[in-house]
Amino acid sequence: MRRPSPVSPAVPVASHISASRAASALRRHWGRWAVGLLAVLVVGVWAAVTFLLDPWLQRQLEEKARTASQGRYQLRVGSLRTSLLRRRAEVGQVHLRTVSAGPGSARLPRLEFTLGRVLVEEVGVWALLRGQEVPIGSIRLDSVAVDLARLPQTTDPRPLHERLPGKGLRVKYLMVRHLTGQFGPPARPTARLARADLTARDLRLSAAGAADSARVGYAASVAGQLRGVLAQVPGHALSLRGLRFATTARQLVVDSVAVHPNQAISGRRSANIRVSLGLPRLVLRGLDAAALSRRRFRADTLAVRAPRLALTLPATAPPAFHELLAPYLRECRLGALVATGGRLRVAGTDLAPAVARVFLTGTGLQVLPYQPPGASIFYAQAWQLRTGRATATLNAPYYHLSWLGLKADTRAGKLALRQLTIVPTLSVVGLARRKGHQAAHLTARVPALRLTGLDFGAAANRHELRAGALTVAHARISTRSDGRFPENPEISHITPEALRQVPFLFGLDQLIIHQATITTHYRAPREAQPGILQINDFGGTLRNVSNDPARMSAAHPLTGRATGRLQGKCRVRVMVRANVLDPAGRHTVSGTFYSAPLAILNSMTIPTRGIRFRSGTIGQIRFRMQLDQQAARGTMWAGYTNLKLQRLNRENQPGLLHRVETTLLNGIFIRDNNPRQPGQELKTGRMHSARKRRYSVFTLWRQGLVSGLLNSAGVPAPLAKKLSEGK
Structure with missing residues (x-):
């Protein structure tokens, strides 16, 4: 019987090694497949994002505009490219327009909007996904055109940041370049804008941004410029060549403003005020833009160069200036108002004044909050005025008034006129025929007239004339009359008792006259040659010239x-x-x-x-x-x-x-x-x-x-x- 042969000890070892090698090879095989699958997945995701996300987003934007407007608006986006790795998006050739009336036409106006390009960079994607305040590096819009028939009838009273999804946006830099537009009916737009460029820094559209009182709206700073503005306002056409502003510099500059009435400036009063204004340059310095965004106007200086203003007064007096501003501002303060080289003409009044070379400075102006008139004079603490030639009509249309120069200083209480002249517009006979009776044909030429101690506050606020002294120097006064005409049937106003009937209180400490000449010409019925009586070197002083019962009496006449x-x-x-x-x-x-x-x-x-x-x-x-x-x-x-x-x-x-x-x-x-x-x-x-x-x-x-x-x-x-x- 054969004995079994003994098993070699090397066989189990070899089998173990072979199995290990097979397992290792299998792992390497599946690893390569896993890497390949991951690579395919990454490539697939990239391809989907690259080739499928942008078209999908584009379709979503267009569909969202249609559904949100209930079919009234159609949005077309020419191109959209996004990059998640670079956190940026670029959109080109955006066109939004009205396509139908739709059920929302009552609140959504006719609109035509085009955008050449918008670039958004450094978007905080994780903050967006987590519903937090989304940081954005920059937003740049180029070639924006807006055609709007009317303002939308919004019913949402919430501020803008509360209507945004999530916690809001924070944009480091916003730029709008080459903005154009028009507002109103297409056939006759009420406003047009040739171009505007705007920038805003650190724009924070959130509750924190709204609560920050140092911001201009939601922005830390805003700057921009406008060119070619045309607008139709009630009864007038307005044009603006250029405007520049920067909140960091606290300055606003306006170039060439013009306002023209639809009806010409005329001597008759109109139902509404008519204004013709030419303003070559306006500079506002020290503007607190943050306060202005909260309806509080505060600025250091408003300088106006060479303004030209003509207006026809309305039949009914308009509201006071502070009443006009009250619906728009809670506060209105200005350190100084400076106007240089201006011209003014006022129609619709018998005086019809016209003034050239006006230089005006007002300090400490406060319109709102309104305070009852006290120490202020027309909302200002003090005014300084200097003019060139001025003309007006007295006792219209019979006399012409003019002067070559005027200086006034409310703080010093002084007013001075140079070369004051009053001349008739008709001859002696013409004046008498026009009035139907004898009339004093008065001519007055006063080289210098000065008021000192003048209370401008009483004149402006209480319609009272209070002054220390009125000085008239080297006046030449001439009266002519014709006795061939009937006597004046009216009672004369050149009497002491007529002073008590003056419709305002006046009080003059002294009336001083130096070296005047007074000439009277009277043409009697019997002789064509007039009689002449003249007083030369006339001078004197009247004291306590007043109709105020507090200072005028028999004891103090x-x-x-x-x-x-x-x-x-x-x-x-x-x-x-x-x-x-x-x-x-x-x-x-x-x-x-x-x-x-x-x-x-x-x-x-x-x-x-x-x-x-x-x-x-x-x-x-x-x-x-x-x-x-x-x-x-x-x-x-x-x-x-x-x-x-x-x-x-x-x-x-x-x-x-x-x-x-x-x-x-x-x-x-x-x-x-x-x-x-x-x-x-x-x-x-x-x-x-x-x-x-x-x-x-x-x-x-x-x-x-x-x-x-x-x-x-x-x-x-x-x-x-x-x-x-x-x-």
Whole structure:
């Protein structure tokens, strides 16, 4: 029997090694497959993202626009490229337009929107997936065009950041380049924009960004520029050539603004205000843009260069400026307003003023919050004004007012006018015919007029004129009238009692006149040559010129002293005292005429009365008279010598009958000398002349002087009174 052969110990070892090798080879085989599958998967994902995600996103955007607008809008995206690795997306040739009325047409307007290119970089994808505030490096939009028929009727009162998904967005840099657009109906748009470029930094559209008071809206800073703006506003067309602003520089610059009314500026009041404005340049400095985004306007200086403004006032006064701003701003403060080289014309008012070369500076302006008028003057703490030539119409259309220069300083309480002129627009005859009666044809030329101690606040806020002194230097005043026309049937306003009827309170400590010339021309019916009376070197001071009951009374009346030279030869001194609040018009006038030949009066008496002073010399004439609405009464002390009168005919010649009258007048009535002999008593004259309220108070003064002089010369008082009251 055969014995089994023994098993070799090397066989199990070899089998083990062979099995191990087989297992290792199998693992290597599956590893290569796993890597290959992973590579295929990565390539597939990349291919899907590259070739399928962008078209899918593009389709989703277009579909979302259609469904969100309920079919009213159609969105077309020309190209869309995304890169998850680079965290960027680029979209080109975007076109959004209205395609149908749709159920949402009531709240969604007709819209045409095109976008050449938008690039979004450094998007925080993980924050987006986790629903956190999404950081974005930059968003750049290029070639944006918007055509909008009207504003959408939004009903969502929430702020923008609350309407965004997630926790909001934070964009480091936003740029909009070459933005154009128009607003309104396509046929007649109400606004057009040729180009705008805007940038914003650190734009945070979130609750934290909205709560940050240092931001401009949601941005840390904003800058931009606009060009070619056209707009239609109520009754006007507006154009703007350029605008630049930067919140970091706190500055806004406007170039060439023009506003034109749809109807021309005219002299008649219109239903609404009409404005024509030309503004070559405006610079706003120190603007607090963050406060402005919260309806609070704060700025340091607003400078306006060479503005040109013309306007027609409306029939109904518009609301005050603070009332117009209140719906839009809670606060409006400006450190200084500076306007240089401006021009202004105001129509729709009888004055119709026009001013050239206006230089205006206002400091400390506060419009809102509105405070009742107090120390401020038209919302400002102080104003300084300087102008060139100005024109206006007084007592339209009869007189033309102008000056060559004006300076005013509210803080110093000063106002000065240079070369002030008042001239009639018609001839003496033309003015009388137009008014239908005799009228004072007034011409005034004042080289210098100054007001000091002027309370501008009282004038602006309470419509009161309060000043320390009014000084008038070297004025030349001339009046002309024609006696061939009927007398004025109206009561004269040139009287003391008329001052109490001025529709505003006034108080002037002093009215000072230096070296004035006053000339009166009167054309009597009997003679074409006018009579002339002139006072040269006239100067004086009136004190307490007021209609304020707090400062005017019989105990504290208006008082005044004046001096001058009658006809350039007779020195005159006059004093006046009047309570202008006395309804009876009572006042007192006294004065003195010093030595002069009586022949100086011939230039007035010959053409108007047919009387010539052949001889006579005044030694001294003193008078004192009381006047009221009924008459002038008083006493005259007239010292003179060798008085001889001569009556003349219409040709100013002594005819036969007039020679007889002259002989009787000089022989019976006229006292040659007063006193008759040296050392004798001076005969006083009674001053009495009835007042005609159609004439000014100066006419009554003249009547009283004539009656007193005639009575002093020997003419009986009744006849002297009658002669003084004649035309």
